[in-house]
Structures are given as C-alpha cells and as structure tokens.
Amino acid sequence: MIGITSTPVISRPAGSNGVIYTVAMSKNTSSGDYFQRLHALDATTGSELYKGPVTITAKYPGDGDDSSGGYVMFNPAQYKERSGLLQVGSMIYLTWASHCDIRPYTGWVMGYNATTLAQKTVINVTPNGNEGAIWGAGAGLTADDAGDIFFLDANGVFDTSLNSSGFPSSGDYGNAFIRLTTKGGLAVADYFEMYNGVQESDSDTDLGSGGAILLPEMKDSSGTTWYLAAGAGKDSNLYVVNRNSMGKFSPNNNDSIYQELAGALPGGIWSMPAFFDGRLYFGPVGQPILEFQFKDVKLLTTPVAQTSTTFGYPGATPSISSDKGANGILWATENTNPAVMHAYNANTLVELYNTSQAANGRDHFGAGNKFVTPLIVNGKVYVGTTTGVGAFGLLSDKDEAGHSAPVAASSVKAKSTSSTEISNSELRSVAP
Numbered sequence: 397m398i399g400i401t402s403t404p405v406i407s408r409p410a411g412s413n414g415v416i417y418t419v420a421m422s423k424n425t426s427s428g429d430y431f432q433r434l435h436a437l438d439a440t441t442g443s444e445l446y447k448g449p450v451t452i453t454a455k456y457p458g459d460g461d462d463s464s465g466g467y468v469m470f471n472p473a474q475y476k477e478r479s480g481l482l483q484v485g486s487m488i489y490l491t492w493a494s495h496c497d498i499r500p501y502t503g504w505v506m507g508y509n510a511t512t513l514a515q516k517t518v519i520n521v522t523p524n525g526n527e528g529a530i531w532g533a534g535a536g537l538t539a540d541d542a543g544d545i546f547f548l549d550a551n552g553v554f555d556t557s558l559n560s561s562g563f564p565s566s567g568d569y570g571n572a573f574i575r576l577t578t579k580g581g582l583a584v585a586d587y588f589e590m591y592n593g594v595q596e597s598d599s600d601t602d603l604g605s606g607g608a609i610l611l612p613e614m615k616d617s618s619g620t621t622w623y624l625a626a627g628a629g630k631d632s633n634l635y636v637v638n639r640n641s642m643g644k645f646s647p648n649n650n651d652s653i654y655q656e657l658a659g660a661l662p663g664g665i666w667s668m669p670a671f672f673d674g675r676l677y678f679g680p681v682g683q684p685i686l687e688f689q690f691k692d693v694k695l696l697t698t699p700v701a702q703t704s705t706t707f708g709y710p711g712a713t714p715s716i717s718s719d720k721g722a723n724g725i726l727w728a729t730e731n732t733n734p735a736v737m738h739a740y741n742a743n744t745l746v747e748l749y750n751t752s753q754a755a756n757g758r759d760h761f762g763a764g765n766k767f768v769t770p771l772i773v774n775g776k777v778y779v780g781t782t783t784g785v786g787a788f789g790l791l792s793d794k795d796e797a798g799h800s801a802p803v804a805a806s807s808v809k810a811k812s813t814s815s816t817e818i819s820n821s822e823l824r825s826v827a828p
Contacts, residue, residue, distance in 0.1 A: 400421075404418035412439075417434065417481055419452070431451055449513075458567070475504070477491065478491075478531035479491045479547070480535065482538070486510050489506065505518070505530065505537075521574060526553055528571075538625075544639075548574075551600055554568055554570045563587075572588060587644060588644065601630045603627070605629045606666065611624045624637065625637050629665055661680040663682040666766070684702040685705075705730070715770040727740075734764070735761060735764030735765075735779070737777070737786070763781060
C-alpha cells in the first residue's frame with residue numbers, strides 16, 4: 397500500500413454519517429502492478445460505501461505521451477494524486493501529478509458520480525503533447541457557482557498555433573491558467589497563457605506549482621461587477637484573471653490579462669494564497685508572507701504589509717480565521733524541525749503568537765513538512781505533521797500576568813484533543 401497523497405473531500409448527505417472521498421495508490425507485490433482506487437468511506441465507521449472502491453482507468457483521444465491506437469492512456473504507475481479532490485454537485489473531480497517529472501505523463505482531470513462511483517467525464521489538457529501535470533503544491537481544484545473549474549497547469553506542451561477562436565489547435569494547454577466547463581462533460585472554456593509560457597515550461601518554471609483562488613465579486617468605482625481569480629507559480633509574477641475573459645495567448649508580450657504584477661513574489665510560489673477583507677496573501681519561498689490590497693478592484697502594486705518571519709521552502713500556505721468577518725487572524729507554519737506555527741493580525745501582519753514562545757518547548761508539535769495548511773474549526777487550529785496532528789486552543793489557566801495564556805498544543809496521532817474550545821474573537825485577543 398502506497399497510500400493517500402492528496403486531501404480527501406467530505407460530503408454530508410442527509411441521513412448519513414458523512415462520506416469521505418479519497419484516492420489511494422497501491423502496488424501488487426506479486427505482479428508488480430500499480431493501482432489507483434477511488435474510495436467512498438463512511439465518516440464514522442470507515443466502511444466502504446456505494447460498492448467501492450473503484451479502480452481508476454481512463455483514455456482520451458490524442459497521440460501524446462503514453463498513447464496507443466489514437467488515445468493517450470492513464471497508466472496508474474506514472475501518476476500520483478497531489479491536488480485535493482473537489483466535489484461539485486453530484487460529481488467528484490480528481491487530478492493527477494507526475495512522479496518527480498518522470499515521463500511519460502500528461503494532464504488528466506476526471507469526474508466520478510458521487511453515489512455510484514461511475515466515471516462520467518474525462519479530459520486531458522496535453523493529449524497531443526507531454527507533461528502538463530496538475531499538482532498545485534497540494535491545493536485543490538476550485539469551482540464557481542456555475543460549476544466551472546479553475547486551476548493552474550504545470551510545465552508541459554502548449555500549442556502556440558491557435559485556431560480561429562484563440563485556442564491551441566492541438567488542444568495542449570501546458571503551463572496555463574485554465575477554466576473548464578462541466579456542462580455536458582469536461583471541456584476547456586477559457587484559459588490564459590503567458591507570452592513566454594513555452595520558455596518557462598522548458599526551464600521547469602511552471603505556473604502549476606501554485607494553487608488558484610477564486611475571489612468574491614467586487615464592484616469598481618463605476619459600479620461594474622468583476623469576477624476574478626488569482627494565482628502564481630515559480631516565475632515570481634502575480635496573475636489576476638477576469639474569470640469571464642481570461643486573456644488566452646499572445647506571443648508578443650502584450651498579454652490580455654486583467655492584471656499582472658511582475659516580480660511581486662520573489663522566490664516564487666509553491667503554495668496557495670488566501671483572501672480576506674479585500675486583501676490577498678501570498679507566501680513566497682524564502683520570503684515573508686506578503687499582503688496585497690485591492691483598491692477599485694485592482695491590486696496595489698506593492699504589498700501593504702508583510703510578516704517579520706521569512707518562510708523557507710516551500711514558503712507558506714496561509715489560512716484565515718475571523719469572528720463573522722472581524723478580528724481576522726492569519727495562520728501559517730514553517731517547514732522546520734520542530735515546526736513553528738505563527739498567528740498574525742490579518743490586517744497588519746503583526747505577530748500575535750508562535751509555538752516557539754512557550755518555555756520548555758510546551759507548544760512544539762513535531763517536525764514540519766511541505767505544503768502544510770493550518771485548519772481552523774470550532775475555535776481550534778489543527779496542523780498536520782509527518783507523524784500526527786498538532787491541535788491548538790487557549791489554555792484554561794491564567795499566565796503569570798493574569799492574562800489568558802496564548803495557545804496550548806497537543807500532538808496527537810489519529811485522534812482529537814480535548815482542548816478548550818474558543819471563539820475566533822478570543823483567538824484574536826491572544827498576545828505573545
């Protein structure tokens with residue numbers, strides 16, 4: 397058993413205990429064959445539901461890597477699932493990354509019915525080329541209210557020869573910001589490709605090292621409503637696209653993109669951004685977390701705040717908690733040993749607390765890992781490690797000065813803690 401390498405998705409159908417959808421990779425030690433299987437598990441008992449699991453197979457028209465008889469073939473040994481699963485309505489969507497860029501591989505997205513586990517739709521975004529994996533530093537696909545799916549594709553073949561509608565003539569979208577429609581099956585509805593996307597792809601400077609984020613609708617000073625998405629990858633540029641007209645491709649450095657901040661993210665992005673109260677947060681490699689602010693539905697060109705901490709590889713994926721939109725806190729972890737979790741005022745990025753502050757290593761919670769994202773639920777913060785989960789909440793006792801003690805941690809394996817639950821407003825008042 398190789399196991400689960402991506403974030404599952406949890407559904408809560410009426411009358412159920414909840415359903416956990418996940419993909420697990422395994423190897424038959426006798427035959428040497430590899431398998432990828434989609435599981436639907438009862439969230440309470442762990443038992444298989446809907447006659448699962450199902451073995452994942454696929455083919456798609458094309459003559460790219462690993463093709464035969466006019467189809468590219470899904471070889472389970474060549475792929476791992478890195479991006480989180482996505483549920484949209486009655487469908488569960490899966491994506492696939494390579495093993496350390498070892499060819500042959502191409503860019504797959506698959507859709508399965510949530511209650512029958514039957515495969516209903518498949519697309520390959522580099523079917524006549526190669527590479528174009530979908531990994532996003534563990535970030536999942538994201539979808540809008542219409543069910544359209546957005547993601548950043550990794551380095552791979554992009555066809556610079558376009559058809560009359562401005563789409564790649566051979567259907568290869570390597571290194572692109574992509575919107576898929578789900579109506580009638582998966583299909584590319586729009587995209588954006590950098591003018592130098594092929595050169596960046598050839599140098600492994602892929603856009604797909606980061607995750608895409610959909611932003612809430614915003615109105616400019618003239619009353620026009622904008623529907624935007626943002627993302628970034630290894631090239632240090634910050635890209636904001638109009639979700640209704642993403643920009644497609646121009647080879648002459650006159651990209652028709654909504655906004656691009658060149659060089660705004662030194663060190664590049666191997667993470668997912670966060671958004672809160674008109675602000676966009678990125679954690680580049682070897683840099684502080686940077687806070688960018690929208691003004692009249694455009695990002696100001698320089699950050700309005702940054703953390704005092706710099707985050708080594710792979711940077712940081714920030715999470716935001718708040719009390720009904722007020723008293724925001726930004727949470728982020730360092731990939732160090734021991735790992736360090738930080739809490740910052742979301743407006744100013746002034747640090748409120750970190751897990752190294754308590755004496756005698758009280759709040760240490762294990763070795764760090766890449767692509768770790770803090771999870772905030774019911775007044776507690778949970779952080780994954782290489783061996784378990786760190787769970788944080790306010791101490792019930794007072795500290796020496798008579799204030800509520802900052803944050804207590806427990807390192808647990810496959811179970812939750814009994815830490816005191818706290819509201820986001822209480823979290824906000826924490827001081828180092």
